Amino acid sequence: MKIKVGIVDDHQLFLRSLSLMLNSSRNYKVVIEATNGQHLKDKIYAIPELPDIMLIDVSMPVMDGQSTAAWMNRDFPSIKLVALSMNDKDIFVINMIKAGCCAYLLKDISPKDFETALDDVSTKGFHNSDVCNARRLMKYEEGVVKLTENEKKFLQYACTDMTYKEIANLMFLSERTIDGYRASIFQKLNVETRVGMAMEAVRRELVRI
Template identity: 45%
Template sequence: MNATIGIVEDQQLILKSLEMLVNSFSHFDVVLSATNGLDLFEKLDQHFSIPDILLIDVRMPLMDGVEVAVKLKKNYPAIKVVALSGLDDSMSVVKMIKSGCCAYLLKSMNLDDLEFALEEIWAKGYYNSRITDMGYQETNLKLMDLKENEMEFLKLACTDLTYHEIASIMCLSIKTIDGYRATLFDKFQVRNRIGLILEVLRHNLIAFPQAKDSI
């Protein structure tokens, strides 16, 4: 049996293109599409087909991605909610994951990566494209021995600050900050900053403000 997919995207051309692309994948069928959050919940409340996985845009009119994700988590907890966005900034990732998304995918990704991501989400309930090996074992945080300066760097890295701004705040050289970055990428087995943020969130290493429930 194929997994069922829903898509929420306010741009009609992108919405229709995504429908065709996902329907071309071997193990997935699009059963629901909506142009915004209100349209989505109207269809869900009318007992439209409830998808296994729901791809939602981050920036939308009427209800943004965070509002949609929070309401889905509250009212339809069985749906695996995935952010699919053109935004790759740190705070967008943090907000969507903390709002209940199990993955953050970029619209610029190629088709093979999108299909693989959907397969991973369907099988495991979680996907981080920045992890080097998707078959990795659970990271042992005790063995990581995160130092105080590394924890401070992690907190600042989970913001929109540049590495140069982080260096200034920590009163360190950019070379030292680059060293922290490389060390933590290696410890968490990730390839870049967004991957690092997703792992920090997964391990609850930093207390982020919780998203408020939508009405």
């Protein structure tokens, strides 16, 4: 009995060739292909047999991997979700695991290891690769600074050409309050200047650039 697989990936060339590869193997059969989450939603109710395993790309247009996985997990809890990405950043791994994926595979994986991983998911229900190291992910979560809503808003403005006075006016707060946010964020990010704060915010992806 072949394992039924679904694939969602915006890179059509990859999608089609991976599908071809899986179909040409003895153990797998691709039952659904989509180029993004919305596309998958539109198709999945019309196919004759549901997949056992759904391969989900992390970065996709229209509807990204996280939303897609979360939706699949809710509406099709029996389908095993596997994240497939070229990005090994902790935040992506955490988001996909939280969204219900039972494995996170990198695209530079060898076809052999790939099949091993899929077999693991199929038999054990999960597959632990190096990127899923629980200890490291926990440590990452600890390291995430917690900012209040106003601090976040202020930080966004602080990463622009505006002066603090202008930011205070924009937020309808006094310069003192603004200065309090600044001091608080300085401590949390362990920096000593506004530029340092801005760059650290970029590094930690706390601001939209």
